[in-house]
Amino acid sequence: MSLALLIEQFLNGLQLGVMLFLIAAGLTLIFGVMGLINLAHGSLYMVGAFACAAVAAATGSFWLGLVASLAAAAAAGALMEVAIIRRLYARDHLDQVLATFALILIFSEGTRWLFGSFPLYLDIPPLLQGAVALPGGGQYPLYRLAIIGVGVLVAIGLYLLIGRTRLGMRIRAGESDREMIAALGIDIRSLYTIVFAFGAALAGLAGALVGALQSVQVGMGEPALILAFVVIVIGGIGSIKGALIGAILVGLVDTMGRFLLPKALALMMPATQAGPVGAALASMLIYIVMALILAFRPSGLFSARA
Amino acid sequence: MAARETTVNVLLVLLLPAVALTALFIGEAFYITLATRIAILALAAVGLNIALGLGGLVSFGHAAFFGLGGYVAGVLATHAFNMEPVALGLPGTTDMPVIWLAAILLCGLVALPIGLVSLRTSGVYFIMITLAFAQMIYYFAISWPAYGGEDGLSLSMRNGFPGLNTARPFPYFIVVFVLLLAGLFLFHRLQASRFGAALEAARQNPARLAATGISPFAIRLVAFVLSAMITGLAGALFADLNRFVSPSMLSWHMSGELIVLIILGGKSRLFGPLAGAALYVLFEYALGGLTERWQLFLGLVLLAVVFFARGGLIGLLAGRPRHG
Amino acid sequence: MRKFLAGGVAALALMTAGIAQAEPVKIGVITTLSGGGAGLGVDMRDAFQLAIKQSGNSEIELVVEDDAQKPELAVQIAEKMIQSDKVDLMTGIIWSNLAMAVVPNAVAQDVIYLSPNAGPSALAGANCHPNYFNVAYQNDNFHEAMGEYDNKDYKKTFILAPNYPAGKDALTGFKRYYKGELAGEVYTQVGQTDYAAEIAEIRASGADSVYFFLPGGMGIAFMKQYAQSGVAIPVTGPGFSFSQDVLPAIGDAALGVKNSGTWAKDLDNPANKAFVEAFQKEYNRLPSIYAAQSWDTANLILSAIGKASVKDKDAFRAALKEADFASVRGKFKFNTNNHPIQDIYVTEVVKEGDVLTNKIIATAFTDHGDAYADKCSM
CATH class of the missing domain: 3.40.50.2300 (Response regulator)
Known part of the structure; x- marks a missing residue:
């Protein structure tokens, strides 16, 4: 095992983590501000991917597709908030789970109705095609480096937005004391719609970016949703910082587990068994890590509301 | 109001055997199977409802116990069929009562450590940590080759119950229905018992409960383990109904479906799970036959329940609950 | 008469x-x-x-x-x-x-x-x-065919499949006929969508070819990511991953890939x-x-x-x-x-106008049955 391979795998883990952060950021924001469990977050991710693929196919431009994904997901989010989600804030988590589970079904079949049953084509823009050389002799896809870049920008942007802007101040106020913010004369209804649409747009952006690397198909949101939940629970629900660190932890643990576990087991058992057993353990690994973290820190690493 | 709920409950209980008997007389065996399926899912949800409805513990991982129960039935029957011992020289079996006991014990044993760790958390964290444990078992089952992995395990024939021909739909329905009644009775007794009161207190005011010298943690743990055992029993029955068990019984969709059944029927209502299971299975069956877009309409129905039928189907039929 | x-x-x-x-x-x-x-x-x-x-x-x-x-x-x-x-x-x-x-x-x-x-x-x-x-x-057939055909061109293949029975059957089927050396054998997670770690291993393995069985969305994701990775080792696979339902979603990344199947248009x-x-x-x-x-x-x-x-x-x-x-x-x-006895072909992904499709280039097996028939007492 060479150092170049190890560096490349580390980068892969980091990049998977950043990808997960993009998906999880909107989810944790919405939970932090409104206290809402949104199972349909994965559907918004799917909306972003489909919008991007459809517009990119029609216009030939990935970048226009990216804009469309933001717009479509934000619009779908705003619509969803006004029509349905708004009525759920005062309900308990169970009603939220049922209603947003219903939304998953509706979005999945609705998307299939609109776009058909076959996966769509979405490719990386020409500008980001190809791979760049790494120090130590390896190569790394440019697009994946770009995703790391976008993730860092989104993290910084969110930090500034919440820490430095008027909207951010209201969001923080909303998180800590809802009555107070209403008493201050801030229109909490439109604030919630804006935050929800913003979280949805983040999910849509993630869907478009990840969609270029994966298969744009109905049902793509569900595995992403589960991983996003793992990430925000590890990080502490409502905490953007927690989501970032949780995402990178999950990305690294998953990648390194897939890479190293079969090799480690091969030292102890025949190679033909080590492969499948190692892979089985690797697929359980992030859940084991999550259970361990919650066992010792029941509210995640950086809980916003401990 | 309470009287009305009782009427609704009695009608609900009578509904299943009525359907099964009618189906028996007109020779439509499939509707007996459908009633059996409703009863089994209802029993699984009754189990979950001990944790969720009485204890306020929203477990998003009860598919783990449902699936484990199913695998107990599948694995024991397979070993009996091949005449190989399961472990430690213990033989397999095709005897339902033995399988049930094994499923209940195993699920209890597995639920104990899961509960010990999970109950340290609460709220959304509890939802997600129970999911994490279920996912571990799910991925393990998919990749472990001995019992079929993702392809699952087929039972060559339904396991037996002394004195009954369980291969026929109606006797098997009777077996399942009696167990469902037993599950409902247990739930009812628990709800009314001192343990139920303590569990209620642990949900609403743990500090006060702790002040009386009862540990909320211990109470919740007992409820969680008990809940897992009943869901596990339902899993064993489900495997026998389908004569098949596979990791999809362990998947998070299954966990979600069990929760949906309860909310659909009305949570913390004694008969909520039964009402929910009946509604869900019937919708799945009726819509699935009508259109391939049935999941869209199922989604719309579920939304309508959230908004227009607070308290679920029972709430809609019987009015506001007696308490809570 | x-x-x-x-x-x-x-x-x-x-x-x-x-x-x-x-x-x-x-x-x-x-x-x-x-x-x-x-x-x-x-x-x-x-x-x-x-x-x-x-x-x-x-x-x-x-x-x-x-x-x-x-x-x-x-x-x-x-x-x-x-x-x-x-x-x-x-x-x-x-x-x-x-x-x-x-x-x-x-x-x-x-x-x-x-x-x-x-x-x-x-x-x-x-x-x-x-x-x-x-x-x-029979599930092994396509993989057996590709294993047989790959003997012609390759000596050191890296193989991967999801960690479930069909995946293990696939690689078993491939190895049943493939005579060269294996540069690596990796089992991925069912439903996995990111293959960066596996692609990095392929790059480092010194393989002269890759054989993969990843049905549905998994295969689409793998092929897109592989094309971007800069790894130039040729890929072969069973026809499922290059069938008409998924080809449009993979796009040009699939061009020239050889795959096995019993049918082509x-x-x-x-x-x-x-x-x-x-x-x-x-x-x-x-x-x-x-x-x-x-x-x-x-x-x-x-x-x-x-x-x-x-x-x-x-x-x-x-x-x-x-x-x-x-x-x-x-x-x-x-x-x-x-179960069928039939010919199994090797096809290559080509472009006809704007449409990606498969063209037959060789016959891997003539009148091929399966490895399990003699265990069947019928």
């Missing part, structure tokens, strides 16, 4: 066909019509319906239901079709794990099941059944020409291999209906076993375990 006799037999066959035609036949089709895997089921159903429609036999009734790719739901639908609809035949299931849930119980209740796609090894060997006919392939026989033309005309898209297999399944059923009454199970099974229909795959006959 001989000619006369043959004519007489033909006339007799025609007559019995005329009689049999009048008899109503009910066929249950369980397939995946919703969720992520719906594309395969839709192709399967569309081809089946078209074949029945073209036959002009109005006595055939289809009961089509969606299994949503859930084994438990498939079991429930099967029970309903058997007990309530009283179907004579069943078909349609796409996935091995759903077939394993439905088939053993259905055939035990004396319903004839014809598989248009899945062929798990468990049903091909010791657990074979006279009521179970596989009209598609350019296969030169009259039945195939008619099929491709009819399917394109009716649905305005190219058929996939799932459509082709389903078309064959329907025509096999039609041929048997012409020979025997579906109520006479023994005669009908014998009629099916003759496989007396014009397969779009050219040659087709049944092995002792009711």
Whole structure:
């Protein structure tokens, strides 16, 4: 095992983590501000991917597709908030789970109705095609480096937005004391719609970016949703910082587990068994890590509301 | 109001055997199977409802116990069929009562450590940590080759119950229905018992409960383990109904479906799970036959329940609950 | 004399066909019509319906239901079709794990099941059944073919598949015929969407080729990411990952990839020409291999209906076993375990105008059966 391979795998883990952060950021924001469990977050991710693929196919431009994904997901989010989600804030988590589970079904079949049953084509823009050389002799896809870049920008942007802007101040106020913010004369209804649409747009952006690397198909949101939940629970629900660190932890643990576990087991058992057993353990690994973290820190690493 | 709920409950209980008997007389065996399926899912949800409805513990991982129960039935029957011992020289079996006991014990044993760790958390964290444990078992089952992995395990024939021909739909329905009644009775007794009161207190005011010298943690743990055992029993029955068990019984969709059944029927209502299971299975069956877009309409129905039928189907039929 | 006799037999066959035609036949089709895997089921159903429609036999009734790719739901639908609809035949299931849930119980209740796609090894060997006919392939077949073909060009292959029974069967099938060295053997997570770690291992392994089995969305994701990674090692795979349903989603990244299959749209026989033309005309898209297999399944059923009454199970099974229909795959006959004996080809992904499709470049096996037939005591 060479150092170049190890560096490349580390980068892969980091990049998977950043990808997960993009998906999880909107989810944790919405939970932090409104206290809402949104199972349909994965559907918004799917909306972003489909919008991007459809517009990119029609216009030939990935970048226009990216804009469309933001717009479509934000619009779908705003619509969803006004029509349905708004009525759920005062309900308990169970009603939220049922209603947003219903939304998953509706979005999945609705998307299939609109776009058909076959996966769509979405490719990386020409500008980001190809791979760049790494120090130590390896190569790394440019697009994946770009995703790391976008993730860092989104993290910084969110930090500034919440820490430095008027909207951010209201969001923080909303998180800590809802009555107070209403008493201050801030229109909490439109604030919630804006935050929800913003979280949805983040999910849509993630869907478009990840969609270029994966298969744009109905049902793509569900595995992403589960991983996003793992990430925000590890990080502490409502905490953007927690989501970032949780995402990178999950990305690294998953990648390194897939890479190293079969090799480690091969030292102890025949190679033909080590492969499948190692892979089985690797697929359980992030859940084991999550259970361990919650066992010792029941509210995640950086809980916003401990 | 309470009287009305009782009427609704009695009608609900009578509904299943009525359907099964009618189906028996007109020779439509499939509707007996459908009633059996409703009863089994209802029993699984009754189990979950001990944790969720009485204890306020929203477990998003009860598919783990449902699936484990199913695998107990599948694995024991397979070993009996091949005449190989399961472990430690213990033989397999095709005897339902033995399988049930094994499923209940195993699920209890597995639920104990899961509960010990999970109950340290609460709220959304509890939802997600129970999911994490279920996912571990799910991925393990998919990749472990001995019992079929993702392809699952087929039972060559339904396991037996002394004195009954369980291969026929109606006797098997009777077996399942009696167990469902037993599950409902247990739930009812628990709800009314001192343990139920303590569990209620642990949900609403743990500090006060702790002040009386009862540990909320211990109470919740007992409820969680008990809940897992009943869901596990339902899993064993489900495997026998389908004569098949596979990791999809362990998947998070299954966990979600069990929760949906309860909310659909009305949570913390004694008969909520039964009402929910009946509604869900019937919708799945009726819509699935009508259109391939049935999941869209199922989604719309579920939304309508959230908004227009607070308290679920029972709430809609019987009015506001007696308490809570 | 001989000619006369043959004519007489033909006339007799025609007559019995005329009689049999009048008899109503009910066929249950369980397939995946919703969720992520719906594309395969839709192709399967569309081809089946078209074949029945073209036959002009109005006595055939289809009961089509969606299994949503859930084994438990498939079991429930099967029970309903058997007990309530009283179907004579069943078909349609796409996935091995759903077939394993439905088939053993259905055939035990004396319903004839014809598989248009899945062929798990468990049903091909010791657990074979006279009521179970596989009209598609045994799961190992495509991988065996590619293993055989890769011997020609490669000495050191890196192989990967998902960590579940079909994945392990796939790599076992490949290794059964591949004689070179393995640069690595990796099992990935079921449903995995990111393959950066595996691609990095491939890059570092010193392999001269890659063989992968990743069905559905997993394969699309792998191919897109592989194309971006800068790794230039050639890839080969089974036809599922380069079939007409997924090719548009992979795009040019699939160009030139060699893959194995029992069918391609350019296969030169009259039945195939008619099929491709009819399917394109009716649905305005190219058929996939799932459509082709389903078309064959329907025509096999039609041929048997012409020979025997579906109520006479023994005669009908014998009629099916003759496989007396014009397969779009050219040659087709049944092995002792009711699984196909057929040619398996290697195809290459090419571009025809703007459309990606497959072209046959070689024959990997002629009259190929499967490795489990001798374990079947039928």
